[in-house]
Amino acid sequence: MEKNNLKYINTIVIMCIFCIYIFINLNIKNMNTSDDAIFLKDFKLNYNGNYLSFFKFRYQEWTSRSIIEYFLTFFVQHIMLWRIVNAIAMTTVSVLPAFIVKKNPTAFDITLNFLLFLLIPIGIIRETGWVATTTNYLWVMACGLVSVYPTIRYIRDQYVSKKMIFFSLMLSLYANNQEQMVILLILIFSSCLFVLWKSNKKTGLVASFLGVSILSLIYILTCPGNEARTIVETRTFLPGFPEYTLLYKIYLGYTTTLMHLYYNLDPFIAFFSLSITALGLSRFRNWFHTILSCLPMVIYFFNQSIIEKITKNYNLSDGDWHLSLTLIVTIVSILYILSIYVTCTNMQQFIISLIMLLVGLFIRMILGFSPTLWASGNRTYFFTYVIFMMAVLFNFSKINRRNILSPIAGYYVALSVTACIIVKSVLILISAN
Incomplete structure (x- = not known):
């Protein structure tokens, strides 16, 4: 029944x-x-x-x-x-x-x-x-x-x-x-x-x-068309692409993907970060774990304050190595991983969550092997967003609903309000365009 x-x-x-x-x-x-x-x-x-x-x-x-x-x-x-x-x-x-x-x-x-x-x-x-x-x-x-x-x-x-x-x-x-x-x-x-x-x-x-x-x-x-298209798009968008080494293509895919996720005013990433914090607060163990679970939101707001400086100082399409930027996004990624670790109830949950997130990143990083890395725009991140969304759903599914604390309720309310605002904004946008 x-x-x-x-x-x-x-x-x-x-x-x-x-x-x-x-x-x-x-x-x-x-x-x-x-x-x-x-x-x-x-x-x-x-x-x-x-x-x-x-x-x-x-x-x-x-x-x-x-x-x-x-x-x-x-x-x-x-x-x-x-x-x-x-x-x-x-x-x-x-x-x-x-x-x-x-x-x-x-x-x-x-x-x-x-x-x-x-x-x-x-x-x-x-x-x-x-x-x-x-x-x-x-x-x-x-x-x-x-x-x-x-x-x-x-x-x-x-x-x-x-x-x-x-x-x-x-x-x-x-x-x-x-x-x-x-x-x-x-x-x-x-x-x-x-x-x-x-x-x-x-x-x-x-x-x-x-x-x-x-x-x-x-x-x-x-497919012969893919090869022909690569030649045309290399000449049009990225003439230096044939000279890029395997390591540099990996670097491009890795850095551009993380740059987009960390240094954009993105409501999805904001709530992805907030979900980690909400889960950590709802599973209060000690103050150290609580502080770690709050790091994603701190990082997100800090990143938003330096977006202009980051985008001004680092031009990834110039063909140069920007090792300092790679170090920055790697450190941020490690902090996110630590935060996710303290919110998980066991190692199996953490490993599954981590694999999902890595697959989400990988599926965008492979664009580093394409000359359309820049021309393809933001749509190539769509699969990454959906996989990240599933990672959030997976971690929320592990909550004992009988013991849901106010942080989860607060997250859900904030998410609902924001989603309603976005729906209204979308309706205005599509009606005008």
Whole structure:
């Protein structure tokens, strides 16, 4: 009976979230701008709406994202359908992580997931046009989460239907068509395969998903368009890229990623830091641990006060090494890790949290191996934000709700108020633009 009530309440919460996203998407004005307009014009004028000719050219001269671009081409011509599907994708990313990190999430977990997602800067999913950016990042993330979910259920000994497996496999084809996501999925499915092997469970399910990811990676690596595009973008955006050493590319990916996270007025990172402090205060052990758990918020506000100085003194695109900056962001990272350590109830929780955060950083750091490191903009951080969001959800799921103290309640209230302000600001923004 209690389980049915939980399912009923969760369904109501999810439907409410979906309605909010439908409302937001229906209020987006001035579609078909930026890359959306360019893409539509190129498809209709230069290729007379011929899908085969258009995708053949794109595959040979520009990109391996054939599946993604098919849907991009379709939905840029059918905006009302895009609004509905985009609302579904936003709901998926706002809800499904809660079910992945916790076997039986409550309405609290789902709402927390939703509120954290709202804090991800809206500019990330509209940076190069609404349709172009969402189909390449938001929808990819949604499909990636759906493709992972059956494996997570199987590991937990939950029922996985054949329909769920088939549906997830189909969506995994879309998710694996994006370079960052295919690497992320290979990491996830490989880890799950190891866990199942250690547990003496059948590995056929996860092996099939891993196989799709590996084949997709081969498709990406052998696509002639990716090589041609790299040559063009190197010449356009980063002429010195071919001379960069392996170590310098790692340095670029590492430093630019952490610079963005630490030295930006970012509400998501602010509440990520606050979540660590709230968890630490709610698990009061001694004053030393309490002070350590407060470090993230101190660091965040200190970083905001020196943003202008940092950005003025360090120009990472000049091709030079800035070891002092690397040292600064590394020290800040270590302090964050120490703070997370004292908020965890055991070593297993800390290790899982740390792995999630490192994977989130890694999936953006690999952009250091691309000449579009600067041209790709902030949208390449979207996957990092979602993984960080899941790390917060994971740590909150370990709280004994019967002993929730005021710091957690205060965090939740502050998060709710901020999210409401952001929703209102987004509605004003999209209505004006």
